[in-house]
Amino acid sequence: MKPSVLKHPQHGGQLNVYTQHYGISQALWLDLSTGINPGGYFKSDVPDNVLRDLPHDDDGLQQAASDYYGSDALLMVPGSSWAIQNLPQVLLKHRPSINKVLLPQLGYSEHQQAWLASGVMAEFYSGTPSAAQLKTCDVCVLINPNNPSTHLLSKDTVLNIAQQLQQHSAWLIVDEAFLDTRPCNSVTGENEENTIVLRSLGKFFGLAGLRVGSVIACDSILTHLNSLLPPWALSHPARFIAKHALQDTVWIQQTRLRLQQQANKLAELCEQVLGGQGGDAWRILQTDFFVTVLCESKNMTLECHHQLCEQGIYTRLLDHQCGIRIGLPNDRSQDWQRLEQGLKQVASILKKETTHVDA
Incomplete structure (x- = not known):
């Protein structure tokens, strides 16, 4: 077996790392590493003046985002990751006594990195934070649905957590980057005083390259964040395309349905190929954007990831190397067939290795 890549890209993408390691041309890869909608909003013709002129704030984007998210308490930012990186210092300005932040045990690692860099102690929870944990924290971070564990919280559960935190003036940050397909679970329109909601056009709209996000929060938080933004x-x-995407209600409704159907298809494929191997070797978990395959061991995870790479199929190796995340293929039947064959090859190889060990 070829040695594993020494340093895997942190968030998927950066395919050149794997093209060099496996000697497979970039054009021949099936890249399923990011969880981004492969059929994104790619229908905007950008006029010449938009490319030529400096941007301005009164172009209708703010209103389009407010209408889409159901809140006027909103700030447009250069990607939700920008907000993740800057929120610790903003909240520490509001409350210098912040000592503890609650974070998911398995989740988007930028949250943890930002808070640890600010010198705040982290405590971790699995699934949903307990009442005892909520009583003793100063900030709680929810990722809904969780990336990559897929854990999805109802709106009522999130609001209940916000109310528990409000009792001792603690903050709630809700990362809803993957929630566009499930608006009934979103708290963007609730305007809870202690709640900060992060949204992105990168996943559902497939516009990660534009770096457009939104923060929904109280005025004092938005004012402080706004002061940190550079001009333009x-x-x-980015503003032109984002406004048109947020206003295209027909495309939004069609895409919600299509992504849910494709995610069900992907989960069924993984269950059929991997789940049928028996035992507890695999756990198949699903969102509307990706499927997470949890493996029973680190060695199995690395082998699964490696064998797919050998076939030019790039999936996301999870941070703790406990599984892989598989994004949605394009609508092309050959991509689905290629993934099916790749998974069957992985299952066959790992079954032989397990049988050999048992013998």
Whole structure:
């Protein structure tokens, strides 16, 4: 077996790392590493003046985002990751006594990195934080649905957590980057005083390259975040495309349905190929954007990831190397067939290795 890549990309993408390691041309890879909608909003013709002129704030983007998210308490930012990186210092300005942040045990690692860099102690929870944990924290971070564990919280559960935290003036940060397909679970329109909601156009709209996100929060938080933004924080083309995407209600409704159907298809494929191997070797978990395959051992995870790479199929190796995340293929039947064959090859190889060990 070829040695594993020494340093895997942190968030998927960066395919060149694997093309060099496995000697497979980039054009021949099936890249399923990011969880981004492969059929994104790619239908905007950008006029020449948008490419030429400096952006301006009164172009209708703010209103389009407010209408889409159901809140006027909103700030457009250059990607939700920008907000994740800057929120610790903003909240520490509001409350210098912040000592503890609650974070998911398995989740988008940028949250943990930002808080630890700010010198705040982290405590971790699995699934949903307990009442005891909520009583003793100063900030709680929810990722809904969780990336990559897929754990999804109802709106009522999130609001209940916000109310528990409000009793001792603690903050709640809700990362809803993957929630566009499930608006009934979102708290963007609730305007809880202690709640900060992060949204992105990168996943559902498939526009990660534009770096457009939103923060929904109280005025004092938005004012402080706004003071940290540089001039023209969002490019003119990014603002133009984002506004049109947020206003295209027909495309939004069709895409919600399509992503849910494709995610069900992907989960069924993984269950059929991997789940049928028996035992507890695999756990198949699902969102509307990706499927997470949890493996019983680190060695199995690395082998699964490696064998797919050998076939030019790039999936996301989870941070703790406990599984892989598989994004949705394009609508093309050959991509689905290729993934099916790749998974069957992995299952066959690992079954032989397990049988050999048992013998």
